[in-house]
Amino acid sequence: MTRSLSDDRPDDPPDRTESGGDAVADAEPAAVTGGAASDDPGRIKVGVGELAVTSDDAVLTTSGLGSCVAVALVDERAGVRGLLHAMLPAGEGRTTAVSRPAKYVDTGIDSLIGALDDAGADPRRLKARVAGGAEMLDLTDAVGPRNVDRVGEVLDAAGVPVVASDVGDAVGRTVRFGPDGRLVVRAADGFERAI
Amino acid sequence: MRVDVRALGACNRLAERGAKQAAGALSDLTGTDLAVEVTGASVASGEDLAESFAGRESIGVSVGLRGGLDGEAVLAFDAANVDALLSLLPGGASMERSAVTEVGNIALGGFLDGWANYLGKAIDMSPPRYFEADGAAVLPDGALAGDGVFLFESRLDATTTDLDFSIYMLPDSGPFRDLIVGKTARAATAGGEADGGTQSTAVPYESLSTFSSLAKRGSANAADNIAMMTGLETSVDVSRLRFVPLADVPAEVGTEPHAGTVFELRGEPSGYLAILFEESSAAAVADAMLPMEPDEPLGDMAENALCELGNVMTSGFIDGWANVLGTSITHSPPEFVHDIGASTISPLVAKLSERQDYGFVIDTAIQTEGIQARCDVYALPDERELARALDRLSGS
Numbered sequence: 172m173t174r175s176l177s178d179d180r181p182d183d184p185p186d187r188t189e190s191g192g193d194a195v196a197d198a199e200p201a202a203v204t205g206g207a208a209s210d211d212p213g214r215i216k217v218g219v220g221e222l223a224v225t226s227d228d229a230v231l232t233t234s235g236l237g238s239c240v241a242v243a244l245v246d247e248r249a250g251v252r253g254l255l256h257a258m259l260p261a262g263e264g265r266t267t268a269v270s271r272p273a274k275y276v277d278t279g280i281d282s283l284i285g286a287l288d289d290a291g292a293d294p295r296r297l298k299a300r301v302a303g304g305a306e307m308l309d310l311t312d313a314v315g316p317r318n319v320d321r322v323g324e325v326l327d328a329a330g331v332p333v334v335a336s337d338v339g340d341a342v343g344r345t346v347r348f349g350p351d352g353r354l355v356v357r358a359a360d361g362f363e364r365a366i
Numbered sequence: 367m368r369v370d371v372r373a374l375g376a377c378n379r380l381a382e383r384g385a386k387q388a389a390g391a392l393s394d395l396t397g398t399d400l401a402v403e404v405t406g407a408s409v410a411s412g413e414d415l416a417e418s419f420a421g422r423e424s425i426g427v428s429v430g431l432r433g434g435l436d437g438e439a440v441l442a443f444d445a446a447n448v449d450a451l452l453s454l455l456p457g458g459a460s461m462e463r464s465a466v467t468e469v470g471n472i473a474l475g476g477f478l479d480g481w482a483n484y485l486g487k488a489i490d491m492s493p494p495r496y497f498e499a500d501g502a503a504v505l506p507d508g509a510l511a512g513d514g515v516f517l518f519e520s521r522l523d524a525t526t527t528d529l530d531f532s533i534y535m536l537p538d539s540g541p542f543r544d545l546i547v548g549k550t551a552r553a554a555t556a557g558g559e560a561d562g563g564t565q566s567t568a569v570p571y572e573s574l575s576t577f578s579s580l581a582k583r584g585s586a587n588a589a590d591n592i593a594m595m596t597g598l599e600t601s602v603d604v605s606r607l608r609f610v611p612l613a614d615v616p617a618e619v620g621t622e623p624h625a626g627t628v629f630e631l632r633g634e635p636s637g638y639l640a641i642l643f644e645e646s647s648a649a650a651v652a653d654a655m656l657p658m659e660p661d662e663p664l665g666d667m668a669e670n671a672l673c674e675l676g677n678v679m680t681s682g683f684i685d686g687w688a689n690v691l692g693t694s695i696t697h698s699p700p701e702f703v704h705d706i707g708a709s710t711i712s713p714l715v716a717k718l719s720e721r722q723d724y725g726f727v728i729d730t731a732i733q734t735e736g737i738q739a740r741c742d743v744y745a746l747p748d749e750r751e752l753a754r755a756l757d758r759l760s761g762s
Binding site for chain 2: 213214216218219220221234235236237238239258259271274305307308309310311312314315341342343344345358359360
């Protein structure tokens with residue numbers, strides 16, 4: 172058996188896309204679901220510095236937000252939602268922002284809006300919910316609050332209203348973004364609230 | 367041989383993609399959602415490997431490689447994990463051998479596809495061979511004799527169960543060697559890669575394994591200091607130097623509530639160190655240190671006790687580094703944390719991520735006897751500073 176660029180074995184996953192020698196430097200594609208013939212819409216986990224978009228009933232989740240910030244955008248009419256878990260405020264002008272836009276608030280929100288647009292959302296109808304950005308440690312010079320400020324600026328510039336947020340303080344958070352468009356925020360002690 | 371840590375990042379990225387392909391294929395096969403939680407690359411010397419495999423049983427699949435890569439790649443599951451794997455597969459336990467072979471074949475195939483693309487050369491894979499092995503016999507031939515192996519470990523998360531697997535490859539086969547010393551990366555990205563350049567991050571392979579044993583000694587010191595302060599007997603369960611995408615570190619700590627202390631390290635290398643206990647362990651250890659039972663399990667008294675403990679553990683941990691590296695390293699006062707595990711470490715990861723996407727993580731699990739307690743130590747040094755210090759180490 173041979174593994175190569177041109178090898179088209181029948182058992183290959185259908186979505187196998189290869190792009191040649193610079194594969195490592197390529198941007199990670201956003202996870203996008205929708206239209207799959209599955210009864211269970213499932214759960215899509217969004218890791219740190221990642222984003223995902225769904226146009227079905229999947230629940231988007233991201234866990235362990237500390238100073239990181241989660242930005243949840245929904246176009247209710249189109250039924251398209253997206254969730255971003257960004258780590259740092261500003262990526263513009265950085266080389267890694269090209270390969271990992273979702274690592275940063277600014278490039279992450281731009282990518283998320285782009286991915287939502289591609290999935291059928293109208294960027295003018297988007298509404299935002301924001302969670303995280305805690306000031307967990309004195310050691311790390313307010314990276315959480317800086318993330319939250321940057322989210323406000325970038326969403327404002329994009330004309331996306333923030334309808335609810337649960338940010339700041341010194342608490343960790345885990346969030347679920349379900350098909351009703353509400354963001355359920357859960358704290359370490361298990362307390363939950365939907366915003 | 368010099369290993370370029372940037373190139374190691376690229377290797378890790380390939381391993382991560384391979385793991386994603388494997389997860390996708392497994393999801394199709396089992397009808398269960400599987401997501402890749404963590405992929406890490408580590409450098410392990412023959413001696414370390416023999417020790418860490420002692421008493422372990424593994425089940426795995428091995429393939430021979432020719433062409434773009436030469437040698438052998440082995441994918442192994444801990445025997446204890448195989449039931450979890452089989453429970454996901456149609457046919458279950460009755461298909462053990464063929465199911466494991468198929469899964470291994472798919473995962474190794476996905477893994478190697480990425481490498482073939484990166485190298486721009488086909489890799490021939492011999493048919494998969496199923497094996498069950500005790501101890502270090504799971505490793506590719508020659509692993510224990512030479513420089514050791516590069517170990518790529520991935521953890522897949524299914525809704526119902528966690529599934530870990532490891533892929534081992536020998537570093538000494540020609541093209542793979544070119545890859546980790548940065549030759550291939552330089553050729554592939556000629557003219558690109560704006561910040562830094564590759565020279566500054568190349569370190570001698572031997573220094574990496576020196577640092578790995580240093581980390582181990584640090585863990586032993588930290589464990590001794592716990593024993594001294596609490597009177598509890600301690601042992602170091604695991605201690606590894608791994609190279610991982612920093613963004614994966616919070617997921618590795620997990621979403622359970624943790625309590626502990628974090629420190630900033632200053633000097634060469636600078637960075638952060640976190641000592642995290644699960645809540646019940648934190649309470650038990652604090653209790654053992656306090657003269658009387660505290661009013662609340664993780665209140666002020668426990669916080670003070672854990673901070674004091676954190677101080678001596680951290681000193682124990684970094685003492686040896688400074689000596690061997692010939693640098694001076696100090697640490698900040700402890701900062702107490704008590705929250706979702708991943709959340710407590712995310713600001714450290716964010717700060718370090720301003721300068722690097724991948725990092726060396728020393729993770730150590732320390733276990734106490736008598737009372738059930740365990741803590742994990744995560745040391746996150748600055749990549750460039752560590753590379754510089756390691757480079758000097760080999761020159762002296």
